[in-house]
Amino acid sequence: MLDLQDVSYQYRGKFALDGITLRIEQGGAVAFIGPNGSGKSTLFKLMNGLLFPSRGRYRFDSEEITEDKLKDVAFSRRFHQRIGFVFQNPDTQLFCSSVQEEIAFGPHQMGLAESDVNRRVEDCLELLQIKKLRGEHPWNLSGGEKKRVAIAAVLAMNPDVLVLDEPMNGIDPKGKAFLRELLLRLHASGKTIVAATHDFAYVEGIFRRAVVLTEDHRLVRDDEAERVMSDSVFLKQHNIM
Ligand SMILES: Nc1ncnc2c1ncn2[C@@H]1O[C@H](COP(=O)(O)OP(=O)(O)OP(=O)(O)O)[C@@H](O)[C@H]1O
Numbered sequence: 001m002l003d004l005q006d007v008s009y010q011y012r013g014k015f016a017l018d019g020i021t022l023r024i025e026q027g028g029a030v031a032f033i034g035p036n037g038s039g040k041s042t043l044f045k046l047m048n049g050l051l052f053p054s055r056g057r058y059r060f061d062s063e064e065i066t067e068d069k070l071k072d073v074a075f076s077r078r079f080h081q082r083i084g085f086v087f088q089n090p091d092t093q094l095f096c097s098s099v100q101e102e103i104a105f106g107p108h109q110m111g112l113a114e115s116d117v118n119r120r121v122e123d124c125l126e127l128l129q130i131k132k133l134r135g136e137h138p139w140n141l142s143g144g145e146k147k148r149v150a151i152a153a154v155l156a157m158n159p160d161v162l163v164l165d166e167p168m169n170g171i172d173p174k175g176k177a178f179l180r181e182l183l184l185r186l187h188a189s190g191k192t193i194v195a196a197t198h199d200f201a202y203v204e205g206i207f208r209r210a211v212v213l214t215e216d217h218r219l220v221r222d223d224e225a226e227r228v229m230s231d232s233v234f235l236k237q238h239n240i241m
């Protein structure tokens, strides 16, 4: 479903991704691991059409994703409805003046009827247990609350693929356990899940596969998640642990 062929990305001449080749099948659950600055967020922005390869090719559902194609409003809408992105920092994602509007934004953009939009908003408020925050301004929420709202806003689009950049960041232990259950449920319902994480304990059991990026922005291992996460020699060698 996601297919990257020899993808590199440079920020003003400096590599952030170097020759990444990988495929993610529909219904897959893949964890991305790597030290700070290895390129996980850059890779996710690329998967979501916010950045484009400096070299190589990215295909989503067999269709190459390019800047030109995403200028087409209809194409861009379809693409962004199918793949949802929860940013590492929710402040970059949230821009509406209330939680409720934030969650309604995507479904409105999709052109859904008002009653369907409202139903999705209610479902997502319920799903993330944030009903009591509906009228709040996202700026005034705590870090963990913002993260929940950001996840709810993405789920409201009902995307096939969920890309989550450090979803457990800033979430308290009870919230992490809850989020873990939610991701398991979403995966069981057929969603493809891609996430960057440092939180091995909480993501255990969600991911079959782990992809490891190194400090020099290359893909060094693509393997069963359990095997990677229990390989402390390897993790230490690459400054992950
Ligand atoms: N907007 C930017 N401009 C220039 N360089 C950037 C920019 N964003 C990221 N970089 C650089 O690209 C590299 C990869 O960054 P990226 O944010 O993708 O890493 P990451 O693996 O997500 O790290 P973390 O674990 O800290 O979230 C780093 O060297 C970083 O300094």
Ligand SMILES: [Mg+2]
Binding pocket: 040, 041, 042, 088, 165, 196
């Ligand atoms: Mg990051």
